[in-house]
Amino acid sequence: MESALGEIEVLRKYLLAARDEVGSEHPRTQSLLNLNQYMLLRKKDHTQLQEKLFHLSLSSLGRSYAHVAASIDTLYDQLVSSLGGEQISAELMAEFHHLSISDAITIASYNSQALFGGKTSSKLSRQSTAVMVTLPSHAAQNSGILIHQLAHAGVNVFRINTAHDDQHVWKEMADVIRSINTERNAADKIKIFVDLAGPKIRTGVIQEVEHPIGMGSKSQEKEIILHCGDGETRGESLDPFTLEKIPAQMIVDKKFFKKIAKRDALHIKDVNHKKAMITIREVRGDYAKGVIHKKILINKKTKLTLNRHDSKPLNLQIQKDPIRLFMDDLLIITEKEVEGKSALLDENKNVLSPAIIGCSLKGTLSSLNIGEKVFIDDGKIGLEVVENNVDSVTCKVFISKAGGTLLKEEKGINFPNTYIKTPALTPNDKMNALAVLEFADSLSLSFCQSGEDVRDLQQLLRENNRLDIGIITKIETQQAVSSMPEILKQLLEWEKSGVMIARGDLAIEVGFENLAYIQEALLDICDAAHIPVIWATQVLESMMKNHLPSRAEVTDAAMSGRAECVMLNKGAFAIDTIDVLKRILHDMHSISKKNRQLLKKETLWN
Numbered sequence: 049m050e051s052a053l054g055e056i057e058v059l060r061k062y063l064l065a066a067r068d069e070v071g072s073e074h075p076r077t078q079s080l081l082n083l084n085q086y087m088l089l090r091k092k093d094h095t096q097l098q099e100k101l102f103h104l105s106l107s108s109l110g111r112s113y114a115h116v117a118a119s120i121d122t123l124y125d126q127l128v129s130s131l132g133g134e135q136i137s138a139e140l141m142a143e144f145h146h147l148s149i150s151d152a153i154t155i156a157s158y159n160s161q162a163l164f165g166g167k168t169s170s171k172l173s174r175q176s177t178a179v180m181v182t183l184p185s186h187a188a189q190n191s192g193i194l195i196h197q198l199a200h201a202g203v204n205v206f207r208i209n210t211a212h213d214d215q216h217v218w219k220e221m222a223d224v225i226r227s228i229n230t231e232r233n234a235a236d237k238i239k240i241f242v243d244l245a246g247p248k249i250r251t252g253v254i255q256e257v258e259h260p261i262g263m264g265s266k267s268q269e270k271e272i273i274l275h276c277g278d279g280e281t282r283g284e285s286l287d288p289f290t291l292e293k294i295p296a297q298m299i300v301d302k303k304f305f306k307k308i309a310k311r312d313a314l315h316i317k318d319v320n321h322k323k324a325m326i327t328i329r330e331v332r333g334d335y336a337k338g339v340i341h342k343k344i345l346i347n348k349k350t351k352l353t354l355n356r357h358d359s360k361p362l363n364l365q366i367q368k369d370p371i372r373l374f375m376d377d378l379l380i381i382t383e384k385e386v387e388g389k390s391a392l393l394d395e396n397k398n399v400l401s402p403a404i405i406g407c408s409l410k411g412t413l414s415s416l417n418i419g420e421k422v423f424i425d426d427g428k429i430g431l432e433v434v435e436n437n438v439d440s441v442t443c444k445v446f447i448s449k450a451g452g453t454l455l456k457e458e459k460g461i462n463f464p465n466t467y468i469k470t471p472a473l474t475p476n477d478k479m480n481a482l483a484v485l486e487f488a489d490s491l492s493l494s495f496c497q498s499g500e501d502v503r504d505l506q507q508l509l510r511e512n513n514r515l516d517i518g519i520i521t522k523i524e525t526q527q528a529v530s531s532m533p534e535i536l537k538q539l540l541e542w543e544k545s546g547v548m549i550a551r552g553d554l555a556i557e558v559g560f561e562n563l564a565y566i567q568e569a570l571l572d573i574c575d576a577a578h579i580p581v582i583w584a585t586q587v588l589e590s591m592m593k594n595h596l597p598s599r600a601e602v603t604d605a606a607m608s609g610r611a612e613c614v615m616l617n618k619g620a621f622a623i624d625t626i627d628v629l630k631r632i633l634h635d636m637h638s639i640s641k642k643n644r645q646l647l648k649k650e651t652l653w654n
Contacts, residue, residue, distance in 0.1 A: 052100040053127040059097075060120050063088055076540045078147045079155060079578045083540070085116040086576035087533055111643060113575045115152035122149075152578065160580040160612040162544045163490055163518050165204050165239050177633050178204035178613040179626060180241060180582065183221050185213050192224030199228050199238055201626040205613060206238060208484070211245040215483045218242070222487035239489040241520070244477040246494025247470050249461045251424060252406020255387035256366040260319045260345035263296050269339040271295035272326060276305040276334035277362050295337070297363070300352060304359035308336050315353045318344035326352070371403050372452035373429055373445050378402035379455070381422065381431075382440035383410050388455070402442065405455060414438050415466050423447075425459040427556045464557040467527045472501035478508060490518030492548060497527040499538035506542055518544035520582065524553035529566060536577040547574050548615070551585040571610055575642060580612035588629060592619025597628065605629055609636040610643060 066084040074080055089109075098108040106126060112119035147155075160166070164178035181203045187194050195206070206225055208218050222240055229237040264270050277299035308314070314326040324342040331337075351358045371390045373379060378391075380402050388405040407413060413436070416422070422431040422443055430447025472495045473481075481491055493505050502521060509517055519542050521528075521535055528535065539545035549570050555563045574581045588605050591597035597605075605628075608614040614633070616625060 049104060049127060049130060052097065052104065052106075053124070053131065055097045055100075056120060056124050056127060059089075059094075060117075060124055063117055063120060074540075075543070076578075078151070080537060080540050082114065082116055082147055082152065083533070083536060083573075083577040086113055086573065089116055113572050114156055114578060114642075115147055115149045116576070118147060118149050118152070156575070156578040156580070159544070159546075159578055161235075163239070163520070163546050163580055164613050165237055166235060176637070177609050177611060179629060179633075180205035180207055180613050180615040181622060181626070182207040182209060182616070182618045184618040185217060188217065188220035188224050192221075192227075195221065195224045196228065197623055198626070199225075201623045202630055203626065204238060205241050207241045207243055207615065209243045209245075210477075210480045210484070211243070215480070218484060219487070222484075226487065240487055241490050241492065242481075242484045242488040243492045243522075244473070244481060244494055246472050246477065246496075246522075247409055247474050249407065249409045249412065249463075249468070251388070251455065251457055251459045251461060252408060253387055254368045254371060254405070254455075254457050255389045257369045257389075258347060258366055259370065260347045261364065261367070262343060262345050264324065264340040264343045266343045269341050272338055272340050273297050274305065274308065274326075274328075274336045274338065275299045276302055296340075299362040301359040301362065304352070304354070304357055305334075305336070307354055307357050312354060314338070316340075316344065316346070316350065318350060319347050320345060368457070371405070371455040373403065373448050373455055374452045375445055375448050377445045377448075378434075379431060379443050379445065380404040380440055381407050381413065381443060381461070383407050383413055384439060388457070403455070407461060409468070409470065411470070412463070412468055413441050415468060416441050416463065417466075420463070420465040423462040423464065423556045424455065425453075426552065427462075427560075429453050429455060460553070462553060462556045464526055464559070467497075468525075469497075470495075471504060472496045473504045473508070481505075481508060482512065485512060485514055485517070488517055490520055490544065490546070492520040492522055494522045494550075495524065496521040496535065497525055498531050499534040502535060502538040502542075506538075515543065518542075518546065520546040520548050522548045522550045523570060524550035524557065526557045529554075529558065529570070532570065532573050536573065536579055539579060540577060546580045546582060546612070548582040548584050549611075551583075554585075571643075582613040582615055583608040583611035584615040585617075587614055587616055588625050589617065589619070591625045591628060592616060592621055595621045595624065597625075602632065605632045606636050609633045609640070 063085045066081060066088055069084055070077055070081045094109065098110065101108045101123065106123060107119060109119060160178075166176055166178065179202060181198055183195065183206055198206070206221070208221055210218065225238055225240055232238070263272070273295050275297065308328055308331060310328055310331055312328045314328065316324050316326060318324065322342065322344055324340060324344045326338045326340050328336055328338040346361060346364070348360060348364050351360055369389050371388060378399070382404060384406070386404060386406055389403065391403045392400040394400055416433050416436055418433050418436060420433050422433065423429065424431070427447070429445065431443035431445055433441050434444050435442040472493050484491075491505065493501060496502065502519065505519055509515060509519075519539065521539065523529060523532070536547075539547070547570070549567055551563060551567065554566065558566050571581060587608060588597050588601050590601055605614070609632070614629065616622065616629065619625065
């Protein structure tokens, strides 16, 4: 016990030094002081001290993040009292300006209520996690019936994503929400969260080519529908990426179509001179159904023949070059204004020049070093830089499907090993922010990586006299994780602020295997700053899309209750998903608050 007391005494003196770094004029002095003390606490390994405290049946500091100094002082008093010493006086506690445990809970609850609504509570056993839902583009249509349904289901916050739609659509959504709020009291009003898109790092356009299109199957007959058309008809293009759909649709000349009858056999020769046959099984009005018996490749020169009459497919359009990347392939990523294209091969299929794709954010690639990783399309394609030519890099594929992965336009690019220094608040974001000031309760800052990024948005709101609008930083890069203390200190300069753990991009940036640890660390440091957290990305995604959650998603949803808000994306089964999520959260809040287990009466075994 004396050994533990000695370590606690040293720790107390160590934490007192943090008082000198916080001025009394700071708008959130106590939260900033606690954050600094938390940072000092975590600078050293205290696991051996925790073990000693555990064996003494005392708090082992694992629940102290929101009130570090008060927890240390409480331990000090308990140990001193057990050894017959003198406890800390109330006057001395006041002099230290230590935040009490109950005050810390009240502050955190107030900050959460300011962003997400609800009632402030200082009860130890009470936690309420708000539910946020992203609105789809059509949300305001039909008098906003979807928004009304979601609101009735229990949504606390609606998210409007400025990466999609336009100012007119956003305002229509907001008008519906505000009409709902007119019938609610202050604590129950639904908040409007507007997500600024931030700088987009995406793949560029891909060239259009006349590649042959495969249809049919080698192993079984496939259905095909022939439509009656004319020389101007194009209809739905036969797309090489979607021809797995059954049946394939082909438009043929009107005169040719009139010759077709049930049980006819249409002969077709593909680009490789392979012969196949389409057997007609049904003819109705302006379409006929049949089956094709082989896998063939067709192009605009392909002919269908029936009794000396023929027709070419009329709906074969120029397609995007299918850039399929395999393991160990090379890909050039460039900032030049070029169209993406597949690798150029010689007649023996040797690579003469690698595939190439553009990068939307200029001034990015020069920061990359050889050996650094690049991920495209949510990690579906993984690459390693093997050469850097300032405005372009050559990369080698190390993540791809066995049959190759298609590289597509407008897909996100992540550089997890590289600090991409670019302002989070883009000119387009500033324009969109000004457009939504009329109705936004809070704005999110995508791609936030520093305190400077937060200051930029704060300055914009100050210039427009909107200090009442909340600011939420989206943490989605490795640099943002490293800069969390700086970001949080800048957020504490603002009355209403929060953090979103954007786990999609973040997982790619830090590595999927590291995400669990990183999100725990982010929850803890935000707890220390009394900053509310939004738990985002793929929460109950299978339930939202297919009406059936996976077991892992249910566990993830249960863990999300440690945050102050959970974000659901849009989906066809949003209403039922909200109900399931709220029931999960209710059950979890009955046995836990943040990272504290609550010892309620257990009835499972009675």
